Amino acid sequence: MEIRQLRTFMCIVKLGSFSQAAQFLGYTQSSVTTHIQLLEKELNTVLFERFGHQLMLTTDGERLYEYADSITRLAEDAKNDLDHSASPRGPIIIGMPESLCVYHLSELLQEYISLYPEVELKLKFGISSDFRLLLRKNMMDIAFFLEKTISDHDLVASFLWSEPIVLAASPRNELSRLERIDARHLKGQTLIFVEAGSIYRSMLEKKLAKASVRPRSILEIGQIQTIKQFAVNNLGITVLPLIAVKEEIAAGTLVALPWEGTELQTSAFMVYHKEKWLSHNISSFIRLVRERLLK
DSSP, X not given: OOHHHHHHHHHHHHHSSHHXXXXXXXXXXXXXXHHHHHHHHHHTSOOEEEETTEEEEOHHHHHHHHHHHHHHHHHHHHHHHHOOOSSOOEEEEEEEOHXXXXXXXXXXXXXXXXXXXXXXXXXXXOOHHHXXXXXXXXXXXXXEEEESOOOOTTEEEEEEEEEEEEEEEOTTSGGGGOSOBOGGGGTTOEEEEOSTTOHHHHHHHHHHHHTTOOXXXXXXXXXXXXXXXXXXXXXXXXXXXHHHHHHHHHHTSSEEOOBOSXXXXXXXXXXXXXXXXXXXXXXXXXXXXXXXXXX
16 A cells, blocks of 8 residues: 555545546546555455446545545655755645736746755646635645635635736727727627636626626637737637736737726735645745745
C-alpha cells in the first residue's frame, strides 16, 4: 500500500469520478484505475461500486477512507516536522483565473520558482466556485479570487487590488460610435463570454436580466486570447478585465465601450482555508505575495 495510491483513492472520493481525479492529479485514467486495482488486490476487497452513473463507496471503501485520511495527514505532518532543510520543497497547488496568471502574477510566479527551485508549483485555472470546493476539501493550497468581496467564515482572504472590468468590441461594431451605452443596447448583440461562473460574466448577465434584455447569441470560449481575437474580428462583444485588453485598446484593434450605470469592477484576493497547515513552501509563497502585491 503506497501513499500515492491512498491519495488517488481520496481524490476519487472527493471529486466523484476516476476521470476527474486523473485530470486533477495529472495522471492518465489507466494509472488511476491501476492504483485502485492494486489497493483492492492488496486489501482483498472492493472499494467502489456504481449505481447507474453514480460512483459510491462500499462499506470497506468507507472504512479505508478514514484510515487513508489519517495516514496521509500523518505522512504530511512527519514531512513538515522532520524536514529541516533551509529551502522550501515539495508540491504547492495554486488556483487562479487565467487573466490573473497571465497579466498580473507571471512575474511573481517566476520569482518564486527562482527563489525556491525545489518547490513543485502546480497551477490550476478556473473560477472561484471551483476553488472554494477544492480549498474546503484540502485539494488546493492557495487560490486567487476575482470577486467584489469575500465573507466566507472558513476562508482567510487578503485583498490585493481593485480590478476594473470593461466591455470591449471592435471599432467596427455599431455600439462603438455611441457616447454612452447600457444593458438595453446589448439586445440583439452577440456576446463572447468565458466559462459560466466567472465574476465579470455574472455581473453583466445580472444587469441584462434586470433590464429584461436578451442578446442574439452567446459564444462561450475557454481561452482569453481566442475571445479577444473573436472580438477584434467583430464577431461579438466581450466583457473582460481591463488589463487583459489594455494592449488591444492602445493599438486601436479594440475599444472599451462607454458603459453607463453601476461601475463594472471587481477585486483580486489571495485566499486559503483557515485550517490549512501552512508548510514552509506555502508560507513562503504567501509571504512573497504580501511583500510584492499587498496594497
